Amino acid sequence: MLGPLTRPWWAARVGPSAAFLVATLRVVSIVALTFVGLLLVTFLIGRVVPVDPVLAAVGDRAPAEVYERVRVELGLHLPLHEQFRIYLTKVLHGDFGRSVLTANPVLADIRRVFPATLELATLGTLVGVFLGIPAGVVAATRQGRWIDHVVRVIGLLGYSVPVFWLGLMGLLLFYAHLGWAAGPGRLDVAFEDLVTPVTGVILLDSALQGEWSVFRNAFAHIVLPAAVLGSFSLAYISRMTRSFMLEQLGQEYVTTARVKGLSEQAVIWRHAMGNVLVPLITVVALSYANLLEGSVLTETVFAWPGLGMYITNSLLSADMNAVLGGTVVVGTVFIGLNLLSDLLYRAADPRAR
Amino acid sequence: MRKLLARTVGLALALGAAAATAQTPKDTVVMAKQIDDIISLDPAEAFEFSGSEAVANLYDRLIGHDVKDVSKLYGELAESWRVAEDGKTYTFKIRPNVKFHSGNPVTAEDAAWSLQRVVILNKSPGYIISQFGFTKDNVAQRIRAVDPSTLVIETEKALAPTFLYYCLCAVVGSIVDAKLVKEHVKGDDLGNEWLKTNSAGSGAFKLRAWKANESYSLDANPSWFRGAPKSKRVVVRHVVEPATQRLLLEKGDVDYARNMSKDQLVVLANNRDLAIDRGNKGTLYYVGLNQKNPSLAKPEVREALKWLVDYDAIEKNIVAGRYVQHQAFLPRGFLGALEEKPYRFDVAKAKALLAKAGLPDGFSLTMDVENASPFIDVAQAIQANWARAGVKLTLVPGDGKQVLTKYRARNHDTVIYRWGPDYQDPHTNAEPFAMNEDNGENAKSKTLAWRNAWADPDMTRRAAAAVLERDAKKREAAYRDLQRDHQRVSPFVIMFQEIEVAARRKNVDGFIIGPNFGTNFYYAIAKN
Numbered sequence: 001m002l003g004p005l006t007r008p009w010w011a012a013r014v015g016p017s018a019a020f021l022v023a024t025l026r027v028v029s030i031v032a033l034t035f036v037g038l039l040l041v042t043f044l045i046g047r048v049v050p051v052d053p054v055l056a057a058v059g060d061r062a063p064a065e066v067y068e069r070v071r072v073e074l075g076l077h078l079p080l081h082e083q084f085r086i087y088l089t090k091v092l093h094g095d096f097g098r099s100v101l102t103a104n105p106v107l108a109d110i111r112r113v114f115p116a117t118l119e120l121a122t123l124g125t126l127v128g129v130f131l132g133i134p135a136g137v138v139a140a141t142r143q144g145r146w147i148d149h150v151v152r153v154i155g156l157l158g159y160s161v162p163v164f165w166l167g168l169m170g171l172l173l174f175y176a177h178l179g180w181a182a183g184p185g186r187l188d189v190a191f192e193d194l195v196t197p198v199t200g201v202i203l204l205d206s207a208l209q210g211e212w213s214v215f216r217n218a219f220a221h222i223v224l225p226a227a228v229l230g231s232f233s234l235a236y237i238s239r240m241t242r243s244f245m246l247e248q249l250g251q252e253y254v255t256t257a258r259v260k261g262l263s264e265q266a267v268i269w270r271h272a273m274g275n276v277l278v279p280l281i282t283v284v285a286l287s288y289a290n291l292l293e294g295s296v297l298t299e300t301v302f303a304w305p306g307l308g309m310y311i312t313n314s315l316l317s318a319d320m321n322a323v324l325g326g327t328v329v330v331g332t333v334f335i336g337l338n339l340l341s342d343l344l345y346r347a348a349d350p351r352a353r
Numbered sequence: 354m355r356k357l358l359a360r361t362v363g364l365a366l367a368l369g370a371a372a373a374t375a376q377t378p379k380d381t382v383v384m385a386k387q388i389d390d391i392i393s394l395d396p397a398e399a400f401e402f403s404g405s406e407a408v409a410n411l412y413d414r415l416i417g418h419d420v421k422d423v424s425k426l427y428g429e430l431a432e433s434w435r436v437a438e439d440g441k442t443y444t445f446k447i448r449p450n451v452k453f454h455s456g457n458p459v460t461a462e463d464a465a466w467s468l469q470r471v472v473i474l475n476k477s478p479g480y481i482i483s484q485f486g487f488t489k490d491n492v493a494q495r496i497r498a499v500d501p502s503t504l505v506i507e508t509e510k511a512l513a514p515t516f517l518y519y520c521l522c523a524v525v526g527s528i529v530d531a532k533l534v535k536e537h538v539k540g541d542d543l544g545n546e547w548l549k550t551n552s553a554g555s556g557a558f559k560l561r562a563w564k565a566n567e568s569y570s571l572d573a574n575p576s577w578f579r580g581a582p583k584s585k586r587v588v589v590r591h592v593v594e595p596a597t598q599r600l601l602l603e604k605g606d607v608d609y610a611r612n613m614s615k616d617q618l619v620v621l622a623n624n625r626d627l628a629i630d631r632g633n634k635g636t637l638y639y640v641g642l643n644q645k646n647p648s649l650a651k652p653e654v655r656e657a658l659k660w661l662v663d664y665d666a667i668e669k670n671i672v673a674g675r676y677v678q679h680q681a682f683l684p685r686g687f688l689g690a691l692e693e694k695p696y697r698f699d700v701a702k703a704k705a706l707l708a709k710a711g712l713p714d715g716f717s718l719t720m721d722v723e724n725a726s727p728f729i730d731v732a733q734a735i736q737a738n739w740a741r742a743g744v745k746l747t748l749v750p751g752d753g754k755q756v757l758t759k760y761r762a763r764n765h766d767t768v769i770y771r772w773g774p775d776y777q778d779p780h781t782n783a784e785p786f787a788m789n790e791d792n793g794e795n796a797k798s799k800t801l802a803w804r805n806a807w808a809d810p811d812m813t814r815r816a817a818a819a820v821l822e823r824d825a826k827k828r829e830a831a832y833r834d835l836q837r838d839h840q841r842v843s844p845f846v847i848m849f850q851e852i853e854v855a856a857r858r859k860n861v862d863g864f865i866i867g868p869n870f871g872t873n874f875y876y877a878i879a880k881n
Binding site: 049050051052055056057058059060062063064065066069099100101102103104109112113164168171172175176182183184185188189190192193300301302303305309310313316317318 | 377378381383385389392393400401475476477479480549550562564565566567568570588590591592593594596597600601603604606751752753754755757758759761796797798799
């Protein structure tokens with residue numbers, strides 16, 4: 001975690017409002033430093049990769065003078081530190097440059113691909129939370145019994161089965177054979193362009209605009225990839241919930257509650273769960289962040305035009321503006337979720353205040 | 354909690370089941386295809402496979418060639434054309450009463466401006482037009498409209514007329530709606546920025562939308578001068594994974610799957626609802642032997658390695674249905690194509706040649722190979738073949754762009770790669786495979802011969818002479834002779850020519866697969 005949200009030693013001396021200001025400044029400076037570091041590392045990696053970015057822009061057949069002109073246009077003839085300085089200056093002015101591959105400003109591209117990933121990852125995390133937490137609790141309370149083993153096996157599968165395999169098998173079974181879910185892509189062709197993109201999250205846009213047929217189609221399309229993606233977070237969350245819960249169930253206050261004659265349900269859900277939730281916040285936030293940036297295989301199998309595929313494509317073509325832009329988004333999400341989980345942590349756990 | 358859980362799961366299943374399998378709409382054709390190579394839909398810039406195909410369906414050119422027999426040229430926006438006695442002045446009569454999608458009439462001014470902007474913008478495919486001696490400064494004079502229906506093109510040298518005609522058949526020769534594009538000019542970009550994602554043509558379709566790495570969709574132009582296309586809309590969706598494409602096709606969610614592997618084709622062939630269309634493509638697969646490696650610089654070694662590839666087995670076991678054997682630099686479908694295949698797998702012969710070169714025990718090499726099917730599989734087969742004569746090959750797999758970067762820098766020993774022709778004239782392959790005027794590191798023209806550090810003055814001279822030959826028959830013969838010698842001495846082990854395959858639902862038909870990506874046409878696709 002970032003740390004600055006815990007109360008520092010000097011807070012008592014300078015008074016509450018100044019302390020708040022200083023703390024905020026500290027957060028801001030740490031976040032800014034993290035970003036510059038992130039950009040620098042990504043930038044350097046992009047220049048070290050043995051791929052010629054000019055080729056991505058002009059293709060293999062371009063004559064020598066076109067190649068040279070584009071190399072100069074991209075600023076690749078300048079020394080490395082100069083290239084980075086120019087890039088940083090532009091970014092500070094809100095200009096992330098243009099993607100070579102898509103010919104669009106990087107920000108416009110990200111605005112298009114990020115909602116697709118957000119939609120998928122959010123649903124995937126919901127699957128993980130709403131199935132994983134109960135599964136973990138059940139496994140903990142029936143430790144060693146068959147249900148515990150079932151949960152463990154499911155967890156093992158979620159962890160170890162390659163996502164693309166799970167995805168293809170899911171498609172084969174639920175789409176090709178049973179016909180329960182719709183196929184790859186975000187929508188059937190017949191439903192495309194019926195909803196004006198506002199947020200870019202189709203489920204949300206279609207619901208807001210009352211286009212329920214589009215909503216149903218979008219839902220049918222997202223169920224399978226979200227379930228596949230969610231299986232990973234389900235595995236993680238259920239394992240963590242189980243061990244947190246086991247730890248709590250061994251505590252004295254649980255014994256006390258039981259001695260008081262409370263029902264087992266009340267002991268678990270009202271007493272133990274409150275303490276399990278605190279560390280779970282971090283677990284869920286981290287797994288959410290993972291899904292947001294790590295879903296490239298799922299996106300590939302399900303033809304889902306999301307951020308993971310965008311960054312990977314760009315990286316393979318050394319389209320560095322796009323890679324850097326994508327990295328900033330992922331970085332923002334990570335830092336944002338970290339801050340958020342810190343805040344929630346404080347809300348849930350009085351000791352952290 | 355439990356109730357909530359049960360309800361959520363129930364709802365999910367109900368929604369999923371309700372919206373399962375929708376067929377594609379009746380008047381819309383849907384294709385699944387890898388289209389992430391598109392970087393622009395401006396005809397002056399599009400040069401990638403998918404981009405060329407899209408542009409070909411949005412715009413008309415002055416002339417076209419028959420997709421089955423390239424020697425037959427026909428007029429698209431040009432009604433007639435002729436070349437003057439000097440061999441340098443070409444006159445095109447523009448077809449009357451043809452309109453762009455905007456309603457503007459197609460005139461010789463549009464044609465002149467379209468070709469001028471290709472030269473001035475000078476993007477990747479620009480040289481196809483500018484190689485006739487056009488520059489930023491002279492193009493307005495040399496490509497001009499003398500009246501609204503007459504276009505004059507003056508080339509610098511008297512060249513084979515077919516050379517110019519085939520170059521005008523390329524996608525880069527598309528005619529844009531000058532009046533409309535000029536409304537969207539920003540600075541000196543000649544409308545490039547706008548045309549990247551919009552269309553301004555007269556073709557069978559107009560662009561509805563292109564979403565990079567996602568899809569492009571085209572709406573039919575009912576008043577196309579060659580008759581309205583048979584389907585109202587064509588949607589091409591980017592689906593990376595061939596296995597996913599196959600599922601979509603089998604379920605009927607797409608009408609065409611465009612990137613089928615050999616194994617999938619075998620399975621699909623047994624499906625009664627599906628059919629497979631095939632067409633020869635000009636793309637060649639070859640192994641390049643870098644002459645900077647002293648062993649490879651020996652003529653006997655180059656020849657030995659050509660005898661050391663089991664062409665038959667690779668064709669049968671690895672690339673069946675997707676590639677056919679071809680050993681000369683002009684593939685089937687070109688003027689002067691050479692079908693002779695002098696090389697077959699002959700270890701004894703190869704060993705004798707290696708012994709003659711002073712390498713009786715073989716030697717070691719590396720081969721750069723793109724880490725994708727079928728390159729990697731073919732490379733492994735070659736590795737086994739070469740080992741039979743003691744040539745120890747280490748494969749260096751890499752991402753496509755990575756291999757290309759290394760190849761262009763001439764840092765390879767050998768590389769397995771592909772070459773696709775840029776336009777339908779034989780010079781498009783004769784130049785890269787045979788010509789190398791300057792083998793220095795900073796050469797102006799870095800042809801494939803240059804990339805393999807191979808400079809043969811005789812080959813260079815003959816390839817340059819062939820493009821000047823104005824008699825079509827003599828020109829054809831010159832290319833045949835050139836290829837026969839090239840097969841013997843060059844550092845290229847040319848192995849296969851690509852076949853493009855499109856798997857389709859049986860109720861859809863009419864997709865035209867031409868010899869290049871600029872001749873893949875949608876207008877005849879119809880659904881029953």
